[in-house]
Amino acid sequence: MNKQKSFLAAFLLLFVLVLSACGNAAPAKEAAPTAPATDKAAEAPASGTVTYQSETGPVDIPANPQRIVALTYAPNILSMDVTPVGVDQWTGANPLFTDKLKDVAVVSEEDPESVAAQAPDLIIAGANMKNLDQLSKIAPTVVFTWGKLDYLEQQVEIGKLLGKQDEAQAWVDDFTQRTADIGGKIKAKYGDDVTVTAIEVDDKNAYVMGDSWARGTEILYQAMGLKMPDKVKEAVAAEGYYSLSLEVLPEYMGDFVAVSRRLDASSEIMDSAVWKQIPAVQEGHVIEFESRASSYSDPTTLENLLSIFEKGFLGESK
Structure with a gap:
C-alpha cells in the first residue's frame, strides 16, 4: 500500500510540474x-x-x-x-x-x-x-x-x-550629421588647418589626449574632423594620452585648447605665468568644462559637450 501511495504521489508531482512548465515557458x-x-x-x-x-x-x-x-x-x-x-x-x-x-x-x-x-x-x-x-x-x-x-x-x-537599437541608431545618424555641420562651420571661420589640443588638468598635473579618450575628444577629432597638433599626435600615439610638465606645455598647445578640469577647484598650472603666455590663452581660445561630466562618451555627455564646443568655437549654441 505504501508503495502504491508513493507511486501515486510521484506521478501527481510529475504531472503538476509538466503542466507548470507548459504554462510558463516562452520561446526564446x-x-x-x-x-x-x-x-x-x-x-x-x-x-x-x-x-x-x-x-x-x-x-x-x-x-x-x-x-x-x-x-x-x-x-x-x-x-x-x-x-x-x-x-x-x-x-x-x-x-x-x-x-x-x-x-x-x-x-x-x-x-x-x-x-x-x-x-x-x-x-x-x-x-x-x-x-x-x-x-x-x-x-x-x-x-x-x-x-x-x-x-x-x-x-x-x-x-x-x-x-532599443533603432532608437540608438537614430541618435547616431542625427549626431553624426550635426557634428559634421558644426565642424564645417568652425573650419570655415578659422581655416581648414585650425588645430585644437584636448587637455585635462588638476592642481599640478596636465595630460594631453588623443582622439578617443572621452573629454570631448571623439567630438573634436572624429566627429568634427578638427586637427590636433603634430606634437600631440606623436605624444599620444602609444597610450592615447601623455603627461606633460609645465615647462613644455606651450609646445603642445594648438590654436584652441579644450580643458577638462574641476571647475570648483583652482589649478596651479592655469594660474602659472607659463600658461598665461600661451598664444591660445592670450587670444581667449580656451574652452573649459567640468571633468566629472566629461569622462564618458555617451549621448548625454556628448550632447552637453557639443553645446559647450559650439559656443566656444562659434559663440553660439542651440
Whole structure:
C-alpha cells in the first residue's frame, strides 16, 4: 500500500510540474549577432529571454530587463531613459546624472555582494573587471571590452542589448550629421588647418589626449574632423594620452585648447605665468568644462559637450 501511495504521489508531482512548465515557458528568441551599427535588429518581445551574442559568446538575457546593474556604460543606458538599480562610483558622482540616480545604489565589482543585494536580472561589466565568474552566478552578465567598438558603435550595441537599437541608431545618424555641420562651420571661420589640443588638468598635473579618450575628444577629432597638433599626435600615439610638465606645455598647445578640469577647484598650472603666455590663452581660445561630466562618451555627455564646443568655437549654441 505504501508503495502504491508513493507511486501515486510521484506521478501527481510529475504531472503538476509538466503542466507548470507548459504554462510558463516562452520561446526564446535569438537576437541578431553582434554586427556593425548599420544592422537592424527585430523588436524584442515584452517578456521571456533572448540570446545576446556577446563578445565572450552567447548569453541568455531577459528580453525586457527591469533590474540592470551597470558596472560600466551606465551613462549609455541612462541616455536611453533606462535607469539601472546599481551603477559604478564614477557614474554616481557624475553631475549630469544626479537627478536620475537619486535612488540608485552605487556598487562595485570588487564587492559582488553589493551587486547581489540589488537582485539584478542583468549585469553589464567590463572585460578587465574582477570577479566576473561570481557576477555571472548572480545574474546573466554581458561583458564589453573598452575600445573594442568605437563610441557610436558602442551606443548601438547597448541599444541592441536593451531592445532599443533603432532608437540608438537614430541618435547616431542625427549626431553624426550635426557634428559634421558644426565642424564645417568652425573650419570655415578659422581655416581648414585650425588645430585644437584636448587637455585635462588638476592642481599640478596636465595630460594631453588623443582622439578617443572621452573629454570631448571623439567630438573634436572624429566627429568634427578638427586637427590636433603634430606634437600631440606623436605624444599620444602609444597610450592615447601623455603627461606633460609645465615647462613644455606651450609646445603642445594648438590654436584652441579644450580643458577638462574641476571647475570648483583652482589649478596651479592655469594660474602659472607659463600658461598665461600661451598664444591660445592670450587670444581667449580656451574652452573649459567640468571633468566629472566629461569622462564618458555617451549621448548625454556628448550632447552637453557639443553645446559647450559650439559656443566656444562659434559663440553660439542651440
